Amino acid sequence: MPPKPKSASPAPALQRPAVEELHAEELQRLAAADAALPKPPGWRLTPQSVLSFVLGDAAAGTPAKFVGKRALVERCVVALATNRGLMLIGEPGTAKSWLSELLAAAISGDSTLTIQGSAGTTEDAIKYSWNYALLLAEGPTERALVPAPLHRGMSRGQIVRFEEITRCPLEIQDTLLSVLSDRVLHVPEMKDAGRAVYAAQGFNVIATANTRDRGVNEMSAALKRRFNFETIPAIGDLAEEIALVERETARLLAHAGVGTRLPREVAELLVVTFRELRAAQTSEGRALEPLTTPMSTAEAVSTGFAAGLHANYFGSGPITPEHVALHVAATALKDAPEDLKRVRHYFQHVVKDRRGPHWEAYYRARHTLD
Ligand SMILES: Nc1ncnc2c1ncn2[C@@H]1O[C@H](COP(=O)(O)OP(=O)(O)OP(=O)(O)O)[C@@H](O)[C@H]1O
Ligand SMILES: [Mg+2]
Structure with a gap:
């Protein structure tokens, strides 16, 4: 008897789809509206439209x-339309990677040409x-070549993202030097065609670097000259940060199939604590x-999400100040035990004096820090 065909199981839902998948309809709509308009080549x-995609635009x-x-x-x-790359630097969790994904998705329709920088990046x-x-069978042919993101981005004319570039050894970072100035990638093993990949229009590089882990000082001056630098600051406006944390927490909870809510007053005390x-x-x-942990907006969102899951699985209603206190401590405590002392001090000397039922409940929850 022939074996029974396996029942086709549906593809599992993705934890985090690429930006261009997540906002496919919106990108298509913008591209259709832009079809006849002049654009930077590629x-x-x-x-x-890139701007209205990234920052949002009610009219569009x-x-x-x-x-x-x-x-x-x-x-x-503008930097990405020039002949220099774009370097986004800043404190951890300020959305450098997120901004680079949004820009790559809007400009090239693909945010996945990504190199992850680390001490081991080759x-x-x-x-x-x-x-x-194939190399043994046919020698260095097109078929035997396995293109990595830079090769693919240059041949297709797309944006390549280089994450955490300063974590790579200097000589690896400098791989980009000739590519960014001459816009050509040499493949010396190959004969004739394919020996040099000339960048198609639309190619450029967005690199990100964290100012805490390992500074941009460790980058060669030659490479620095080939980038336009932009520092991404933490969100300045309190109301904007609260709105973002509310929105992102709600999105993550909905994606996790959880209906728990983050009430406005609770979002406010969460964001005020982080700020x-x-x-x-x-x-x-x-x-x-000061704490050794950055207490970034990204971490505030993760804390809101964790508090929401906690409320859902172990509570009986919306997120309360107690859930927040529990997870603020978990966020603050990484590898420096003194940070927990500083958070306790914050509760004893700052939260204690704040008035209103939410702040008072937050203060009462200080025992969760023990
Ligand atoms: N200005 C902002 N706009 C939108 N989202 C933000 C902003 N700041 C922080 N976030 C939140 O942080 C998340 C992005 O963090 P991201 O990983 O991009 O930060 P990062 O700067 O690359 O951090 P790291 O230096 O640790 O790599 C977003 O998904 C969002 O929830
Ligand atoms: Mg990042």
């Missing part, structure tokens, strides 16, 4: 995705490698001892 959208029916100054995003968009993972079976600990200063101007 771009899918006009610079104006595009929701906000990145929260930041318009002038900063305009400069990023030139192969950046440029190309070989399928050894004050981040700035090492209270809103009244009182100095606090």
